[in-house]
Amino acid sequence: MKSLRERKKSETRRRLAVAAVDLLIDEGDEGATVAAIAERAGVSARTFHNYFPKRDDAYLYFVDLVTEEWEKRFETLPSDDGPVRNVRTLLTEMLSPSEGNLISPVKLIQLGEHIAVLFSKEERMCAKSKMRGLEDDMVERYSDQFSRLEMQVLLPALFAGAGVAIERSIEDGADPIDYVNQAFDFFEERFGK
Secondary structure, three states, X not given: OOOHHHHHHHHHHHHHHHHHHHHHHHHHHHHOOHHHHHHHHOOOHHHHHHHOOOHHHHXXXXXXXXXXXXXXXXXXXXXXXXXXXXXXXXHHHHHOHHHOOOOOHHHHHHHHHHHHHHOOHHHHHHHHHOOHHHHHHHHHHOOOOOOHHHHHHHXXXXXXXXXXXXXXXXXXXXXXXXXXXXXXXXXXXHHOO
């Protein structure tokens, strides 16, 4: 069990990562300065640098937080549900306001766009590798149905479909869960659960 000091440090690191992504989404790249991130997280800029050498490291840590949470949730999902249904469940649970999640698929998708445009090739590969744990879990669970390559094609397609559904729901002023469910209805009709 972590000591109180370790728990406080973990919570500060988490607050900084969430604040970094919130500011990136709310204010854009220009508004997500180290000083602004630290202020939003309730710490000094110097404290920020005790946790992250640079701002992009806070974004990558956010990806770590999300993927860890998804991996934990995946373990609790029924194994007889297929990968499409499991990813649907992960995303719709995280979109649900009743879940009270600070880490949402909307933030992850918007962060993914930032990573694709502004990160170096090495940083993009690092972010991509952080999703490998979920991929490995799904490959292991569904090895009798899908090869690794098929899972490597399927997972990004599912997340991209969810991203389009979420963006469209924002444009239309609609419920993102409804749109994500419509997208996953399409996937399940075409590819099974």
